[in-house]
Amino acid sequence: MATPRAVSDVILVELSKSDALPLLMGEPQLLYEAARVLSARLRATDFVRINDLERKNEELAQANLRLNESYEATPLMLSNTLDLRD
Helix, strand or coil: CCCCCCCCCCCCCCCCHHHHHHHHHHCHHHHHHHHHHHHHHHHHHHHHHHHHHHHHHHHHHHHHHHHHHHHHHHHHHHHHHHHHHC
């Protein structure tokens, strides 16, 4: 179940399904407006999540690049270390 959070004082009205259906049938604009608001909120949430995923993807790409560079340098460093021992 979701936990609602209000950004200002609100009055919450709880309607049962049996109470809500006649209300929505009589005032279809209420359903349209609720769908419009929810859709806008979902788009905003998607935007934030996509940006976060893109940022994390870039961080992972950079980390992978550094790891590959380290991996490629390891044989040369090992060879240099062994040469110093001789």
